[in-house]
Amino acid sequence: MESVASGCHLCSIVFWDENSTGLFVSSRPRALQPEHACVWAKYLWVEDHCTKSDFELLCGYKTFGTESDTTPQDLPRGRQDSRFTLSLAWLRIVRGYQRTEFTYESDRLIALSGVAKAIEHSKGFTYVAGTWKELWPLDLLWWYHGWDPSKEEPTDFTKSKPPSWSWAARKWGKDFLLLERFDFDIPLITYRAQFKYFTCPTSTDRYTGTRADKEGIILTIKSRVKRGLAAWKWRFKCWLLAVRASDTEWVYVYWDPGQEPRLGESVLLLILISMESENTNKKDPYQIGLVLMLEEGVKKKNGQPCYRRVGYFNEGGFGNHETWGEETICLC
Numbered sequence: 001m002e003s004v005a006s007g008c009h010l011c012s013i014v015f016w017d018e019n020s021t022g023l024f025v026s027s028r029p030r031a032l033q034p035e036h037a038c039v040w041a042k043y044l045w046v047e048d049h050c051t052k053s054d055f056e057l058l059c060g061y062k063t064f065g066t067e068s069d070t071t072p073q074d075l076p077r078g079r080q081d082s083r084f085t086l087s088l089a090w091l092r093i094v095r096g097y098q099r100t101e102f103t104y105e106s107d108r109l110i111a112l113s114g115v116a117k118a119i120e121h122s123k124g125f126t127y128v129a130g131t132w133k134e135l136w137p138l139d140l141l142w143w144y145h146g147w148d149p150s151k152e153e154p155t156d157f158t159k160s161k162p163p164s165w166s167w168a169a170r171k172w173g174k175d176f177l178l179l180e181r182f183d184f185d186i187p188l189i190t191y192r193a194q195f196k197y198f199t200c201p202t203s204t205d206r207y208t209g210t211r212a213d214k215e216g217i218i219l220t221i222k223s224r225v226k227r228g229l230a231a232w233k234w235r236f237k238c239w240l241l242a243v244r245a246s247d248t249e250w251v252y253v254y255w256d257p258g259q260e261p262r263l264g265e266s267v268l269l270l271i272l273i274s275m276e277s278e279n280t281n282k283k284d285p286y287q288i289g290l291v292l293m294l295e296e297g298v299k300k301k302n303g304q305p306c307y308r309r310v311g312y313f314n315e316g317g318f319g320n321h322e323t324w325g326e327e328t329i330c331l332c
């Protein structure tokens with residue numbers, strides 16, 4: 001069963017539109033229109049006082065309210081989509097586990113398997129190596145901090161290896177967009193990608209990752225992409241990326257350690273969400289997503305190429321994202 005999150009909002013206002021292709025959320029009584037909807041950072045503060053813990057929220061031991069008398073009066077009233085709340089709670093749990101020391105870094109994903117199974121049992125969701133099929137995979141939007149190459153663990157093919165898109169992919173802490181950069185001046189967010197399906201060698205691998213010498217877990221996502229060749233420019237004390245000669249805006253990328261492409265290598269920008277703030281041109285919002293490169297030697301059974309994550313981008317100035325081509329991309 002395919003996800004129907006493409007073009008949906010992180011927060012709904014009034015209308016639920018249903019047609020033959022699935023269920024969509026819209027702030028207007030028109031189906032299939034990817035209208036923006038409000039997400040209120042202050043509004044989420046109320047949820048912290050409605051549950052004892054994020055685990056209880058995810059496992060259904062306590063219901064949570066969407067409005068209360070303590071809701072800030074300067075914010076509009078509305079119906080918050082529970083999937084956004086659940087995504088936020090899940091990332092708080094992940095962040096807590098990231099602060100824990102493990103003998104082997106490959107055990108980090110395994111350590112969360114019990115929590116993941118409890119959530120699956122309660123909610124009926126499908127867990128896939130750190131993310132959830134039924135929720136917007138906002139936990140794919142992360143970047144590294146505190147990386148020290150001298151302390152990198154050597155590859156051991158007998159240990160599990162999470163996929164490149166997973167927050168458990170390598171050692172070192174990660175920051176998440178939803179927890180670190182979701183601010184009061186960003187009231188509008190639209191989710192642009194669709195989680196279609198995944199392939200996994202065994203059901204156990206969904207919780208532990210696969211061995212480094214075996215076939216890995218692959219996500220298939222449909223979204224708008226921009227392809228091109230890597231070009232570089234020094235600006236603001238950092239290297240910026242462009243993928244087309246016609247680009248007027250250069251992209252700042254949070255690169256995964258050691259994954260920067262060489263000049264002229266093929267890269268792909270995959271949009272996951274769009275954000276607007278009071279200072280953002282509504283015709284040109286910030287596009288946020290992943291930077292990908294082709295993973296040689298890894299193909300799906302139908303011959304479709306697979307791409308590995310090499311970084312995370314968060315940039316405006318792309319122009320109308322509707323001009324980007326829509327593709328189905330396999331992430332390994």
